[in-house]
Amino acid sequence: MATRGRRKQAAEAPADKDKGRYHHGDLRQALVDAAVALIAEEGFGALTLREVARRAGVTHAAPYRHFADKEALLEAVAHEGFRAMAREMRERMAPETGPLERLYAAGVAYVMFAVRHPPHFRVMFGPHFTRPISAPPEPEGEEGAFSLLVNTIKAGQAAGLLRAGESQPLTLTAWSLVHGLASLIVDGQLGEALQGAADAEALARVQTRLLVEGLKRPAHG
Amino acid sequence: MATRGRRKQAAEAPADKDKGRYHHGDLRQALVDAAVALIAEEGFGALTLREVARRAGVTHAAPYRHFADKEALLEAVAHEGFRAMAREMRERMAPETGPLERLYAAGVAYVMFAVRHPPHFRVMFGPHFTRPISAPPEPEGEEGAFSLLVNTIKAGQAAGLLRAGESQPLTLTAWSLVHGLASLIVDGQLGEALQGAADAEALARVQTRLLVEGLKRPAHG
DNA sequence: CATCTATGTTGACACTGACAACATGCGATG
DNA sequence: CATCGCATGTTGTCAGTGTCAACATAGATG
Numbered sequence: 280m281a282t283r284g285r286r287k288q289a290a291e292a293p294a295d296k297d298k299g300r301y302h303h304g305d306l307r308q309a310l311v312d313a314a315v316a317l318i319a320e321e322g323f324g325a326l327t328l329r330e331v332a333r334r335a336g337v338t339h340a341a342p343y344r345h346f347a348d349k350e351a352l353l354e355a356v357a358h359e360g361f362r363a364m365a366r367e368m369r370e371r372m373a374p375e376t377g378p379l380e381r382l383y384a385a386g387v388a389y390v391m392f393a394v395r396h397p398p399h400f401r402v403m404f405g406p407h408f409t410r411p412i413s414a415p416p417e418p419e420g421e422e423g424a425f426s427l428l429v430n431t432i433k434a435g436q437a438a439g440l441l442r443a444g445e446s447q448p449l450t451l452t453a454w455s456l457v458h459g460l461a462s463l464i465v466d467g468q469l470g471e472a473l474q475g476a477a478d479a480e481a482l483a484r485v486q487t488r489l490l491v492e493g494l495k496r497p498a499h500g
Numbered sequence: 501m502a503t504r505g506r507r508k509q510a511a512e513a514p515a516d517k518d519k520g521r522y523h524h525g526d527l528r529q530a531l532v533d534a535a536v537a538l539i540a541e542e543g544f545g546a547l548t549l550r551e552v553a554r555r556a557g558v559t560h561a562a563p564y565r566h567f568a569d570k571e572a573l574l575e576a577v578a579h580e581g582f583r584a585m586a587r588e589m590r591e592r593m594a595p596e597t598g599p600l601e602r603l604y605a606a607g608v609a610y611v612m613f614a615v616r617h618p619p620h621f622r623v624m625f626g627p628h629f630t631r632p633i634s635a636p637p638e639p640e641g642e643e644g645a646f647s648l649l650v651n652t653i654k655a656g657q658a659a660g661l662l663r664a665g666e667s668q669p670l671t672l673t674a675w676s677l678v679h680g681l682a683s684l685i686v687d688g689q690l691g692e693a694l695q696g697a698a699d700a701e702a703l704a705r706v707q708t709r710l711l712v713e714g715l716k717r718p719a720h721g
Numbered sequence: 722c723a724t725c726t727a728t729g730t731t732g733a734c735a736c737t738g739a740c741a742a743c744a745t746g747c748g749a750t751g
Numbered sequence: 752c753a754t755c756g757c758a759t760g761t762t763g764t765c766a767g768t769g770t771c772a773a774c775a776t777a778g779a780t781g
Contacts, residue, residue, distance in 0.1 A: 459680025
């Protein structure tokens, strides 16, 4: 048989991070990346621990040194997704100052994250976990996605720009709207014509604007 | 070992339907029911063709006489779900006459279907299909869920009750809102405290009412 | 009654998740 | 620098799964 040449995976960044880099370079991250790529290319049905290991260039049992089981690997993918989504939301919101503009930016960012990272989004919110997923390890000082949304809406209410009262119903409305839109796009329910990120962003902008309008404090006649 | 008594499945309705009822009673439907029950009890990870066959009281290869593969069985579950969801929406909308009331009823029905039939909802919209899912076979004269929503919104616009203009954006807003809320509830993102159908219905009513308010035609000064 | 075909069974194969036992090399300790 | 321990990766194995082919049987059809 073909003597499968095991590539040394000579990563250029040896002392870049202080995480584990024993034999492989950083097998743990390599496995996460391989899983994401595999889902993107072949779908969830093709997500196999053994194929993930193959893509990372290790044998079929190596992943068990980094993840207790298949679900733990998916949990790592979800954590990566939650961190990345929060980061993209912060980046889109940063240039904006007004609460309404920040809310708008957050909504568009939520949808666009799902559009650009369907595997992450599906793992984060899909039916793939039997045990409840643990909270993602947030680096200190970095705000999570949900927290960003809640605080922005509260700021909008405090500034008298959004409907007064409990913030929870407004938060849920906003979350439901963007989450529903993202889900429908990612799961292909909106027709195959809509595949480009450009179309998706246009939809996200229209819908998020409608949302912000709807949550605005009604002007006094 | 135990001589597994194969129950005759003496169904009381022999000539009720003209579908297949050869050796078993109606193995095809029995398999669909078993799959739904299995997902509800053990989750998607436990959904196994062989376990489904076991629950139906047949051997492991029997399902292949009715479904080409595992995905075809899931497709049957999805079809059943789409038909049931449309039926429940029609039933909740039937007593209402005004377009706004009908829209409100449709939204609540959508969310409550998901809450009451999580396995169906997840199969319908989850990432479980590699090939595009075929349209469910609607009995003639029965309107599908999406069609119900579109027509109700158009009626509201025609009556001057909803914002004028293209109906598509409004439709997408409504669909996204209820779909997002349903997904968040079903996937347990709203906390474990929210499990009862009563809590879910309260949420669905509040959010759907907010939606209808937001889609209303703004009153002139 | 004879036969045909849809339905269900038996047996097999490649593949998977998971574990145990073993091998290896990095990095600390002397 | 030499040694050693432990984290990391490998080999081998097992039960369980999806799928197919060959076979068996029962209801309908003539």
